[in-house]
Amino acid sequence: MSGPAGTPEPPRGLPSLFAVGEAAQRVGVSASTLRTWERRYGVNPAARSGGRHRRYSLADIQCLEQMRRLIDGGIPTGRAAAMTRDGGGAAPTARGSPWSLAGHGGPYARELAAAIMELQADAITTIVSAALDEWGAAATWRRLLSPTLRRVGELWSRTGCGVEIEHVASATIETVLRGYATRVLDTAPTGPRSAGCVVLAATPREAHTLPLSALAAALADQGLRSVVVGSLPTADLHAAIGTVRATAVVLWSQRSSTADPGALASARSVADVSTFVAGPGWASSTLSADTRHLASLTRALTELSHVAGRG
16 A cells, blocks of 8 residues: 655654554554455555564555545445545545434444445444444444434435435344344343333334334343334234233334324224334324323333333
């Protein structure tokens, strides 16, 4: 890897070559990301030690920082690597980029954005799994997944492009979240906190269920069982509630056109089950004063923990 012209000499006391972990920390990505960039895109360090360990110069690190800025600006990783090797291209400004992820996702956010952009399901799985293991489900949703997916949606609505990105990202992340919820409950030392279960359902014609999987994972962190049933006909929803001995049911609506008062009334007709609504679709609906609206993940966890914990 050739560095920019005029690369300064390292300041006195600073090593001239850095190990992969030190270089990754300076660039702001993980060591595994640097290894992937080398293996997949030919972004090689200047030298290796006698034991063939990677050693990065300051010029290498400057190039890697430039590559990271390009990726942050929305350039696919492969093209960013080529531009870095060729020494061309300034990083796009963050203001116009759907991948300028605000918040506190750190390297996870940058790496997830790059993986989503290139439809790398395996990389998405690895990154989301690592964030879940470090932060738990609620923080991962709030800090990483929700902001990232919101920007994917903005890209599609603004340009009409990227629907395949949204589909791959949503399907992959939903699979990871469901697997995480199962693993957390299966490995809990004392098992679930209660015998009751929360049914997480979508209204008729509502296809967006990813937030329900995030809620299921967050409930699992609190030792509470849930089942995501998606959009079901009334009779089947009632059957699911009875089969799992549900203590609560959440009815999700993403869009106002799917906020169905009839579905809500039907769910509320089941005896001894607390019914809640969630999702932005209900925001413009005329709900009765006694309808419990879970306006945020934090409120959902508080309310459902209180109800389901009694099961």
